[in-house]
Amino acid sequence: MRAVGRNDKNRVLWGTRVRGGLAVLTVAAIASGCTQSERGDRSETPHGSRARPAPGRQPxxxxxxxxxxxxxxxxxxxxxxxxxxxxxxGLAKVPLTAPAPPAKKPRITTRKGFEVDGHAEDDLPPVFTTIPTEQKIVFLTIDDGAEKDPAFLRMMTELKIPYTAFLSDYLIKEDYGYFKRMQRAGVGLNNHTLNHPYLPGLSYARQKHEICGMQDVIEERYGKRPVLFRPPFGSYNGNTLRAAKSCGITHAPLWNEEVFVDHWAYREWDRDIHPGDIVLSHFRGKEHWKGTMPDMIRRFLDRVTAKGYAVARLEDYL
CATH class of the missing domain: 1.20.5 (Single alpha-helices involved in coiled-coils or other helix-helix interfaces)
Structure with a gap:
């Protein structure tokens, strides 16, 4: 029998250490693999073997x-x-983003001084200029439909600014398609009468024809009968609201401010905007204004953004 020399002992000791080290590494690898699998960090090849992330990429x-x-x-x-x-x-600042609309809609009532006889008793549509809210939001509404500027549609779509339209048939019928494109972008199309008359000067029957007739046009052209109605010039009487109700109208929003291409106009004494205010403008171009609809939107957005307000969608609060 050969005596075991120092070299043989060293070889045995080294082999034992290697086997022990491999066992430790195997256990660590198994544990690591389980942890990665639980985290979903491990990627595999089609054959089930682990694949390392490409250089410079995170797992x-x-x-x-x-x-x-x-x-x-x-x-x-x-x-x-x-x-x-x-x-x-060309905006001075990036417009602010409105908060999500409330799950519970605010209760809308007629503004004091805007009532007609029998308003509450007959459950007539509320007439209001502001949405009850403490959030710094305003609502942009645009009336009639005279100007059909493609640049305006591009601007509002690119900026993602919500607004609500109140349309009159005698102005939109030359290009129903323009407002169809608007509707596809998520804009609500609402009632502003067939011919934009001074409604209090008409009989109940004629007022009903103007309002219900526009309901029919919007339903035929755009597939949905609106529930919002704005009387031309903001003028109405009891017959107006009774006719509107009979045509399916639930709300009659007016406005608290009006924005033009070169100035603002205010209903309130402080000449300022307030949380929940409805802002009016019109589909107008250089034939009526000293500028374009994008010029008007620029004036509108620069002011509300500078005051810390975002623009919300009126229908989301009604």
Missing amino acids: LLAPPARALDAYATRLRTAALARAAAARRW
């Missing part, structure tokens, strides 16, 4: 983390696109 996140990361990416992309659009359209 995949777990599904909830991936969803949050994708959502954050969409928000960043949308913010960058809105900032680029604000620069492109």
Whole structure:
């Protein structure tokens, strides 16, 4: 029998250490693999073997983390696109984004002094100029339909500014398609009578014809019978609201401010905007104003943004 020398002992000891080290590494690898599998961090090849991430790339996140990361990416992309659009359209600042509309809608009542005889008793549509809210939001409404500026549609779509239209048939019938494109962008199309008359000067029957007739036009052309009605010039009487109710109208919003291409007009003594105010403008161009509809929107957005207000969608609060 050969005596065991120092070299043999060293070889045995080294082999034992190697086997022990491999066992430790194997256990660690198994534990690591289980942890990665639980986290969803492990990617595999079609044959089931683990694949390392490409150089410079992070391992995949777990599904909830991936969803949050994708959502954050969409928000960043949308913010960058809105900032680029604000620069492109010459705005002083990027418009603020309105908060989500309330799950419970505010109770809308007729503004004091705007009632007609029998308003409450006959449950007539409320006439109001402001939405009850403490949030710094305003609502843009645009009347009639005379100007049909494609640049206006592009501007509002790129900036993602909500607004509500009140249309008169005698002005829109030359191009129903323009307002169809508006509707596809999410804009509510509402009633501003067939021919824009001074309604209190008409009989009940003629008022009903103007209002119900416009209901029919909007339903035929745009597939939906509106529930919002704005009387031309903001003028109405008891017959107006009774006729409107008979035609399916539930609300009659007026306005607290009006914006033009070169100035603002105010209903209140403080000549300022307030939370929940409804702002009026018109579909007008250079034939009527010293500028274009994008010029008007620029004046509107620059002021409300500077005052810390966002623009919300009126229908979301009714």
